[in-house]
Amino acid sequence: xxxxxxxxxxxxxxxxxxxxxxxxxxxxxxxxxxxxxxxxxxxxxxxxxxxxxxxxxxxxxxxxxxxxxxxxxxxxxxxxxxxxxxxxxxxxxxxxxxxxxxxxxxxxxxxxxxxxxxxxxxxxxxxxxxxxxxxxxxxxxxxxxxxxxxxxxxxxxxxxxxxxxxxxxxxxxxxxxxxxxxxxxxxxxxxxxxxxxxxxxxxxxxxxxxxxxxxxxxxxxxxxxxxxxxxxxxxxxxxxxxxxxxxxxxxxxxxxxxxxxxxxxxxxxxxxxxxxxxxxxxxxxxxxxxxxxxxxxxxxxxxxxxxxxxxxxxxxxxxxxxxxxxxxxxxxxxxxxxxxxxxxxxxxxxxxxxxxxxxxxxxxxxxxxxxxxxxxxxxxxxxxxxxxxxxxxxxxxxxxxxxxxxxxxxxxxxxxxxxxxxxxxxxxxxxxxxxxxxxxxxxxxxxxxxxxxxxxxxxxx
Numbered sequence: 001x002x003x004x005x006x007x008x009x010x011x012x013x014x015x016x017x018x019x020x021x022x023x024x025x026x027x028x029x030x031x032x033x034x035x036x037x038x039x040x041x042x043x044x045x046x047x048x049x050x051x052x053x054x055x056x057x058x059x060x061x062x063x064x065x066x067x068x069x070x071x072x073x074x075x076x077x078x079x080x081x082x083x084x085x086x087x088x089x090x091x092x093x094x095x096x097x098x099x100x101x102x103x104x105x106x107x108x109x110x111x112x113x114x115x116x117x118x119x120x121x122x123x124x125x126x127x128x129x130x131x132x133x134x135x136x137x138x139x140x141x142x143x144x145x146x147x148x149x150x151x152x153x154x155x156x157x158x159x160x161x162x163x164x165x166x167x168x169x170x171x172x173x174x175x176x177x178x179x180x181x182x183x184x185x186x187x188x189x190x191x192x193x194x195x196x197x198x199x200x201x202x203x204x205x206x207x208x209x210x211x212x213x214x215x216x217x218x219x220x221x222x223x224x225x226x227x228x229x230x231x232x233x234x235x236x237x238x239x240x241x242x243x244x245x246x247x248x249x250x251x252x253x254x255x256x257x258x259x260x261x262x263x264x265x266x267x268x269x270x271x272x273x274x275x276x277x278x279x280x281x282x283x284x285x286x287x288x289x290x291x292x293x294x295x296x297x298x299x300x301x302x303x304x305x306x307x308x309x310x311x312x313x314x315x316x317x318x319x320x321x322x323x324x325x326x327x328x329x330x331x332x333x334x335x336x337x338x339x340x341x342x343x344x345x346x347x348x349x350x351x352x353x354x355x356x357x358x359x360x361x362x363x364x365x366x367x368x369x370x371x372x373x374x375x376x377x378x379x380x381x382x383x384x385x386x387x388x389x390x391x392x393x394x395x396x397x398x399x400x401x402x403x404x405x406x407x408x409x410x411x412x413x414x415x416x417x418x419x420x421x422x423x424x425x426x427x428x429x430x431x432x433x434x435x436x437x438x439x440x441x442x443x444x445x446x447x448x449x450x451x452x453x454x455x456x457x458x459x460x461x
Contacts, residue, residue: 003042010048014380025386028428055364056087056387057341061309071407072314078117080405084338085422087387092125102138116445143449145177151219152186159186169230176452183219202326204274217243233257240285242295261307264343279323279330306366310336314408335408349419372450386429395421
């Protein structure tokens with residue numbers, strides 16, 4: 001059989017190792033992974049000498065303009081994803097107050113099928129409304145098996161009380177799904193924020209005091225307890241603290257089905273950025289301390305943190321500047337989908353923080369396993385989608401907001417030096433990025449429905 005495409009001469013990162021291999025693609029799938037010497041006739045051959053070949057990155061934590069004030073939409077967010085080596089993204093979606101769970105999810109699936117450049121699955125972002133909790137089975141019918149709840153943002157009407165958290169987790173567990181939580185104690189945060197406002201302490205440097213480490217650790221512990229009562233798998237998004245990681249480590253040591261995600265901003269930046277970048281660096285949870293950064297890197301290495309997500313949340317510079325005088329009025333979030341993978345693999349190429357197989361695990365395979373996308377996504381193996389990126393480890397470049405593709409127009413990593421650059425990528429066997437340009441048109445991205453249950457066996461570190 002003649003392959004449609006053969007990628008030859010590269011160092012392939014697969015099955016926990018880096019080995020010289022050739023990859024053959026027929027149609028949308030990988031048809032062979034073999035020793036470089038094996039002859040494979042192909043319609044097209046790519047010489048990957050000197051390059052690493054990794055599975056395309058999967059971003060499990062994406063926000064954009066979904067009935068909100070963010071500036072990216074499905075098309076621009078997915079375009080930025082493609083430039084950053086991401087071949088599958090997972091946005092959090094919800095409907096308007098008048099929409100049912102099914103209507104909201106269906107709206108965004110249709111929008112993605114029209115406009116996304118990369119493949120996508122979605123999470124159901126739920127509001128604390130008992131009527132919507134009763135509609136959670138509608139999400140599963142549409143192939144959405146992960147449901148996110150907030151333990152924060154009481155003033156914005158997003159905070160789940162413990163009884164609603166437990167009720168939702170029980171429903172999710174009954175359908176074989178995965179509960180996701182933003183773990184910060186919203187009651188404590190509101191009290192501390194109100195006190196800081198009353199004292200006139202509204203400068204960016206005061207922001208961390210409103211969302212202390214203990215607020216995350218307590219919420220993580222409480223979510224773990226409720227998930228245990230519900231017998232529901234739990235995924236903690238954007239973990240930022242050593243104390244929160246300790247809670248997850250203890251739960252996993254007891255055998256509980258708990259998973260954690262962190263983000264490049266928590267791995268690289270600290271609260272010192274609030275004085276330098278002010279409202280641009282306002283995120284929730286907030287940037288922390290060096291000790292937390294080091295703990296999260298250790299968590300990635302030892303498997304207590306399984307995934308990295310961008311938490312892409314794009315607002316413009318103008319939207320964020322209000323934080324210079326009152327940090328509590330600035331929007332939450334920063335752009336990051338295009339810089340997520342480069343910031344992770346650069347750490348592997350320039351230090352001993354992670355190995356390349358660990359990079360493939362935390363950016364691709366573990367995410368695919370946890371969210372029910374594996375083995376179609378997240379792996380270089382026969383039968384998997386041919387989602388591949390070719391990484392040049394010799395390339396060095398600087399992150400510049402003006403050169404990124406989010407509509408936010410800035411990055412909190414301005415001027416950061418990065419080692420390693422994607423020189424080509426493929427989505428289901430078709431060129432996604434080549435010669436520095438995205439090749440796939442809007443609408444090439446495909447919705448990937450998921451099947452509940454059995455999602456996380458075999459996560460690697």
